[in-house]
Amino acid sequence: MKTVDWSPKRWLRIALPAILILIWFAAAGIGGPTFGKISDVSTNDQASFLPANAESTVVLDWQARFVDTQAIPAVVLLTSEQPLTQAQLGEISALSQKMGAVTGVQQPEPPATTTIAGPIPSADKLAVEFLVPITGTEEINTVVGDLRQVLKDSAPAGLTVYVTGPAGLTADLVSAFAGIDGVLLLVALLAVFVILLVVYRSVVLPILVLFTSVVALSASILVIYYLASWDWIKLSGQSQGILSILVIGAATDYSLLLVARFREALHQVQSKWAALGRAMRGAWEPILASGSTVILAMLCLLFSDLNSNRSLGPIAAIGIFFSLLAALTCLPALLVVFGRVAFWPFRPKVEHAHAHKHAALSKSPLTEATMHDVDLGLAGIGGLWRRVGLLIARKPRVTWVVTLVLLLAASTGVLQLQANGVSQTEVILGQSNAVDGQKALAKHFDGGSGSPVVIIVDENKQAQVLAAVTGTAGIADASFYTGNGRPDAAAQPVVKDGRVLLNATLKDQADSDAAEQVVVDLRDHLPAVDSGVLVGGVSAIALDTNVTAQRDLVKIVPLVLVVITIVLMLLLRSIVAPLLLIGSVVLSYAATMGISALVFNHVFGFPGADATVPLFGFVFLVALGVDYNIFLMTRVREESLLMGTHAGVLRALGKTGGVITSAGVVLAATFAALGVIPLLFLAQLAFIVAFGVLLDTVIVRSLLVPAVTYDVGNHVWWPSKLSKRGPTGTQRNADAPERVGIPIP
Incomplete structure (x- = not known):
């Protein structure tokens, strides 16, 4: 077939990469110094992330009327x-x-x-x-x-x-959180550099990829800094740390897909511009689809009632947008400047097209059609991915059924997940004077000293409410706010708009489960005495946060699944394939949470999990897990148009196996870097995402998805025309596009 490769004029070959690189250098130069200032617009006040209609939030507003101070x-x-x-x-x-x-x-x-x-x-x-x-x-x-x-x-x-x-x-x-700006970023970048060095055995390429990731992070932090300073978004240390990891991991993933295509093309053509053209034609659609999927998934968090979840949505979406933009503009400019030097000392050389034959395909008998698919799909594929391809070609149904059973078994561990929130003294994993102080405080005073339950009461019902509060189990004592620093029985309560403020000291620590139960009891019983009573304070804030987070999980999960399914249907021009992919990532998430629950409870000995952990784990694992399936299935569709679905699955698996696995290892390593921050939430999220990504890339994407797709065959593309092709793909589909410059076997 005729090969068409585009090469721009000389002046454009010089000017275009130079302009793009200079623009990104400027973004890094301006955004880089913002790293040191981002904490100025960050807050870690738990109350500020509550929904506006939470009872504890309403109490905070009332409390500000009584005490003119923050x-x-x-x-x-x-x-x-x-x-x-x-x-x-x-x-x-x-x-x-x-x-x-x-x-x-x-x-x-x-x-x-x-x-x-x-x-x-x-x-x-x-x-x-x-x-x-x-x-x-x-x-x-x-x-x-x-x-x-x-x-x-x-x-x-x-x-x-x-x-x-x-x-x-x-x-x-x-x-x-002070480690976010320095140690976290350094650990993540070092991990990525070492992995890329091992995988590509090149010193230059890791630097180019990391530069792309760093400029993407610089640009995103610059935008987020100003949005936070204008109070358009709420930035916390938690979302700040997630942003850094997410951008570095995502930008590296997208970069690796383009790099793999570029190196593949350099084996086919001499011109680096022609190679870049082929790489961009093959990579831009899956990269754009992957990035868009993650962005849309993150924006689903805008429908969350918990402000901390809602604020992370646009922050993460901005980070992914710049990761996508850098991978499609900055990295191509760097690759075309460096060309084959980017892979030094193992520079790709142009290879002549030739068929690779392997005499012994299998000890098991193969049908003539399967032999044809193997010869066609695995031509030129060797090593591990050839063996995996042969396994899928021989026993596709056995492969996916066994994998499915193992994942379902792992999913049963989710029944042991204790994601009902933990006390604030258990959030900090490292040494903490405050945590030690809370434990000592409980030995000598009522555990809730200094963090009372705050109750807003009708001034005409104050005596009845006081009696009801003091008679509630778990309350040590209670007194009305009189405007003094210490309770004064002789002073009259301060009245604001017909309300008085009652402080009730808890017997247990304010951030304990027992304290939250007292808040529940007060909210259940006090309305019978005063229909307008409001119960807030530190314990109520923790309770409302946990309840809202669990409600968000039920709301956001279906929304994310619907959005991702629609994107996959548009990308793959199919209904069946997207449903299979969504099912695989949901199963992968369930298995990950099951294993994580067992590890948290029986290996790390964690006291429980933050109520937001399941939601964040879901959003990240499903969105990022779909990324790898997009990388695989877009290549399967491309190859299926040329050689049929069975051979296309084997070909796509062999061609993408190494790069997707490398991308998964890189993303897992970057999220694992969150573990350097001694906070329970981030340590748990680091394990969940790192383990889940590895499970997804090694098991789900390498065995389950290819085997199911192979077993279903052309029906996986229903209702598109591709689903009506012959079983071996010997007839060329009428709507199959020309693959420019790539010979059809």
Whole structure:
């Protein structure tokens, strides 16, 4: 057949790549410095990610009317192994003035002299606590750090000092996210570089691919920084870390598909421009379809009720968009500049077309039609992927049935998944003064000290509500807000718009399951006393977050599946194939979550999982898992148009096996890098996505999908014309496009 290869004029060959590379250099130059500023527009306040109609959110609005401040309480705890003496208590009392002088601690309004409540001795005389309001005008981790330093320098000898409570826990959470800008990015890039070095045995190519990933990340962070600074989106340390990993992984995946096509074309033609043209013709559609699928899947999060989920949608979509754009513009420009040098020292050489024959195909008897498919589909394919192809050609049904049974068995582990949320003290996996302080606090005081349940009550029902609250199991004591730093039984409650504010101290830690159950009990019983009562506070925020996250899972999962199915139908011009692919990725997700549950419970010993883990795991695994199926099935369709479905499956598997597996390993390694941040949510997400991607690329995409497609045959393309072709593909379909420059066997 006639080969048509395009080569631009000399001036365009020089100008076009240069302009594209300069544009991306500029994006990196402007966006790169933004890495250091992104934390300025990031927040880790759990309350800010609640839905606007959550009861705890409404309580926050009411609370702001009573207390004209955004102060976050810190609980300062000093403990001793021996009962505290009067002399020690005197020294401890003097700490109040020193803590009040720390920048960021709320200052009193005259005639009050301090906003700090305490010292409050424990009943066992082994501990003393202060309640220190932090205004939030300074970086909270800085204020808490200064408090800890003042206490370390000034506290009586022999005492152990903690700064805990909501402010202390938030500060340690912020400190845990501090690794995102540096260590996380370095680990991810290093992992990608090493993998590419091993796979391609080239020093130049990994640098080109990583440059593409880095400029994509720089451009996306630049855009996200300004959107967050304009308050158009909410950026958290959690979404910031996911963004970096997602962009590097996705950009590398798309780049590897183009690189594989480019190297394949360099074996066919001498001109690097002709090779790039062939590579782009073969790669742009699956890359664009893959990127679009992930973008649409991420944007489905906009329908989430939980603001933290909703905010991640556009952030991730922006990252994928720039990954897609860089892979289709920056990398092609770099490849055409470097040409074969990109693969140095193993430069691709032009090969003459020739048939590869293998004498012994199998010990098992093969039909004449199967022999034809193997000869045609596996011509020139050797090594592992030839053996996999032969397995599928010999026993397609046995292959997919056995694989299906194994995946279903793995899926049963999902029954052990404990994704009902965990306490904030269990979120931080590394050393934390605040976490240790919460444990010590529970030994000497009521666990909910400093983090009360906040109840908004009708002023005419205050006595009845107070009686109902104090009579509720799990409540240690309760008092109305009187405008003072400490409860004053003689003072009258502050009234705002006919409402009063009641603070109820919990017996258990505010972030425990027991505390959340108290909130549930109060919400169930108090409306009988006051129909307009509202129950909020730290425990209520955690409860509402978990409930909303579980509701989002039920809403977002079907939406993502519908969107991806429609994209696949448009791409593959089929109904059957997309349904098979969606079924495979859902099964892969279920198996991944089943194995993850077993590992979390019995290997890592995690206390449970964040309620958002199943949703994030689903969105990432389904969207990214479909990527690899798109890479495979678009090539299957391309080859099927030329040689029939059976041979096309074997050919596509042999040609894409190495590159898709490499892409999967790279993506798994980048997500595994999230494990360097000592936070339970990110550690679990890192394992789920890394394991799930490997399962998808090694088992699902290599065995299940090809075997099912081979077994179903041409019917997989129904209702397109391709489904009506002969079983061996000996007749050329009328709608089959010319594959420019590639001879048909």
